[in-house]
Amino acid sequence: MKIKIADLEFEQLITYEAIQSRVKQIARQLNKDYENKNPMLVGVLNGCFLFMADIVKQVTIPCEIAFTKLSSYQGGVSSTRRIRDDLDLTVNIEGRHIILIEDIVDTGNTLDYLVAKLKQRHPASIIVCAMLVKPDALEYELKELKHIAFEIENEFVVGYGLDYMEMGRNLKGVYKRII
Numbered sequence: 001m002k003i004k005i006a007d008l009e010f011e012q013l014i015t016y017e018a019i020q021s022r023v024k025q026i027a028r029q030l031n032k033d034y035e036n037k038n039p040m041l042v043g044v045l046n047g048c049f050l051f052m053a054d055i056v057k058q059v060t061i062p063c064e065i066a067f068t069k070l071s072s073y074q075g076g077v078s079s080t081r082r083i084r085d086d087l088d089l090t091v092n093i094e095g096r097h098i099i100l101i102e103d104i105v106d107t108g109n110t111l112d113y114l115v116a117k118l119k120q121r122h123p124a125s126i127i128v129c130a131m132l133v134k135p136d137a138l139e140y141e142l143k144e145l146k147h148i149a150f151e152i153e154n155e156f157v158v159g160y161g162l163d164y165m166e167m168g169r170n171l172k173g174v175y176k177r178i179i
């Protein structure tokens with residue numbers, strides 16, 4: 001089924017059920033790896049909000065959550081490379097085990113910037129869980145990228161938190177642009 005958002009058409013790429021199944025696998029691994037470490041899950045807004053909520057619901061070990069907000073697409077269908085730092089973390093992460101929760105890694109520019117910034121605050125460790133990664137678009141070596149729910153082609157997607165012109169975030173699955 002095709003859907004239209006503003007001037008673009010999209011079709012489903014990943015179902016809600018497939019996402020939930022990967023979320024459970026990733027959370028199971030986090031429960032094992034971070035037992036007795038009281039990790040801090042840091043969501044990167046806005047796109048992370050559904051993925052973060054679903055991961056957190058499956059995490060059964062003691063943990064804390066926090067958010068930061070960055071933007072780089074600013075309305076269009078490709079990265080502007082200009083990162084806007086909209087909201088900094090309000091908590092001290094020194095000595096803490098940080099699990100960054102990202103919606104999508106495209107060029108990797110945003111994540112590279114954020115990881116470098118947070119490392120300056122001396123956390124005990126940092127890893128990244130990303131819902132989507134576009135391996136063909138990746139331009140950075142991101143060794144912190146530990147968990148990837150899905151790898152996709154270099155295509156524009158919306159849904160499950162991701163937007164086109166701030167719309168489509170409420171779609172339950174992930175939809176790709178029909179060209």
Ligand code: IMP
Pocket residue numbers: 047071072073079103104105106107108109110111155156157158162163164
């Ligand atoms: P990067 O810095 O090039 O890795 O871009 C990362 C950011 O761009 C993500 O956090 C998203 O906000 C946005 N982004 C990248 N690809 C897409 C897409 O296909 N759809 C919607 N937003 C995207």
